[in-house]
Amino acid sequence: MTGWQSADMADVWLKVAVQRNRMMATATERMFAQAGVREGARVLDVGTGTGDTALMLAHRVGPTGEVVATDMAPAMVSAAATAARESGFTNVKTAVMDLSSPLGDVGVFDAAVGRCVLMFVEDLPLALSRLRGVLRPAGRFAAIVWAELEDNPFNAIPIAAVRKRREMPTPPPELVKAFSLSSASDLQRTFEGAGFGSVVVERVALTREFPAFADAAKVLHEIPLYRELLSLLPEEEHSEAVAEIEQGYRAFVRADGTVAFPQVTLVVAGSA
Ligand SMILES: C[S@@+](CC[C@H](N)C(=O)[O-])C[C@H]1O[C@@H](n2cnc3c(N)ncnc32)[C@H](O)[C@@H]1O
Numbered sequence: 001m002t003g004w005q006s007a008d009m010a011d012v013w014l015k016v017a018v019q020r021n022r023m024m025a026t027a028t029e030r031m032f033a034q035a036g037v038r039e040g041a042r043v044l045d046v047g048t049g050t051g052d053t054a055l056m057l058a059h060r061v062g063p064t065g066e067v068v069a070t071d072m073a074p075a076m077v078s079a080a081a082t083a084a085r086e087s088g089f090t091n092v093k094t095a096v097m098d099l100s101s102p103l104g105d106v107g108v109f110d111a112a113v114g115r116c117v118l119m120f121v122e123d124l125p126l127a128l129s130r131l132r133g134v135l136r137p138a139g140r141f142a143a144i145v146w147a148e149l150e151d152n153p154f155n156a157i158p159i160a161a162v163r164k165r166r167e168m169p170t171p172p173p174e175l176v177k178a179f180s181l182s183s184a185s186d187l188q189r190t191f192e193g194a195g196f197g198s199v200v201v202e203r204v205a206l207t208r209e210f211p212a213f214a215d216a217a218k219v220l221h222e223i224p225l226y227r228e229l230l231s232l233l234p235e236e237e238h239s240e241a242v243a244e245i246e247q248g249y250r251a252f253v254r255a256d257g258t259v260a261f262p263q264v265t266l267v268v269a270g271s272a
Contacts, residue, residue: 003174003228004120010075012223014050019209021052024115027144027204027265028053031113032060034200034269035142040064041110044134046099047071047117051080051092057113058089068106070097099127108136114143119180128194135272141196142269145181147203151264154208155179157248158220158229161241166232173232175225187268196270204267210259217246 003009021028031053037043039062045054047070054069061067069080069092077094084092097103100122112131121127131141149156159176162168168176181187184201191199210216220226220242233241252261 003224004071005073005075006224009224010050010073010079013076014079016223017050017052023206023208023263024144024265026206027267028056028115030202030204030267031115031142031144031269032057034202034267035111035113035140037061037111037113042066042107043068044106044109044112044131045069046097046112046114046131047120048080048094049076049115051076051083051094053113053115054080054092054094055083055087055089058084058087058092061091063091065091067092068109069094072096072098072100099130103130103134106134108139109134110136110139112139112141114141116144116146116178118143119145119178120174124181124190125194128191128196132195132270132272137272139272140269141272142267144204144265144267145187146179147184147264147266148182149179151262152179153248153252154216154261154263158226158241158245161244161248162229162232165237165241169232173225173229175229178225182266184266184268187266191268191270196272199268199270202267204265206263206265208261208263212257213250213253213259216249216252216259216261220245 037057037060041061043057043061045057045067048054051069054067057067071077074096077096081094112135118124146152188199188201230238253259
């Protein structure tokens with residue numbers, strides 16, 4: 001079982017949905033545009049989490065289209081199903097789907113998307129060729145991944161604080177895995193190697209904002225991904241590392257007390 005399937009992950013993911021969707025908005029728009037999402041389309045959403053992108057897609061494809069929202073974590077899928085029901089969408093289906101396994105009988109899609117999921121998939125070339133196999137000819141798959149750590153200080157700072165004190169284990173914590181696809185040229189090659197054509201990779205800059213410093217610092221203790229990383233350190237080093245991370249974060253406090261971290265994503269897309 002990975003951290004994604006832990007009991008509190010879906011609850012925490014739901015809690016920070018508004019902030020996440022605000023931060024990811026520009027990249028999400030590019031992902032939908034690159035996937036060619038349009039009214040009436042049948043769209044597969046992989047690694048949907050609590051279903052944020054599935055609901056946005058449901059709105060775009062309308063009642064004549066369909067969204068199949070999938071994730072390997074049953075608690076995430078269940079939260080996505082509840083969100084779709086509560087939002088009144090009748091064009092969203094949900095299913096547990098692990099991209100590291102055969103996709104099963106899911107039918108044919110006009111488009112597929114995956115926001116911040118591909119980095120966690122064990123055999124990505126195999127998963128990509130399976131995804132290509134469920135798209136209609138020329139159907140597009142578009143995904144968002146994180147660019148290099150140095151462009152993402154909110155994560156680079158805690159990862160550096162832990163790396164300084166301890167060698168990363170194998171497999172690394174999920175937060176470190178999140179940066180495993182940050183080379184645009186490697187990503188392009190992986191998509192092409194899986195048989196995708198017309199592959200494009202765009203860099204999309206975002207901002208991660210917090211109303212106050214305490215809100216940024218709280219993430220280290222509240223979000224399981226950061227807790228997992230910091231749990232690699234023994235008690236005495238743990239508090240020392242947290243103090244160092246908070247010190248690093250202070251550079252991003254603005255004059256009005258709000259906090260803004262630059263973030264960079266890669267939006268990758270290809271045609272089946
Ligand atoms: C960073 S979250 C992103 C969730 C959602 N796409 C969003 O943007 O809010 C990563 C998601 O990928 C899912 N995931 C991780 N590995 C997966 C795999 N092998 N197959 C399918 N989903 C996976 C996790 O359960 C988690 O919900």
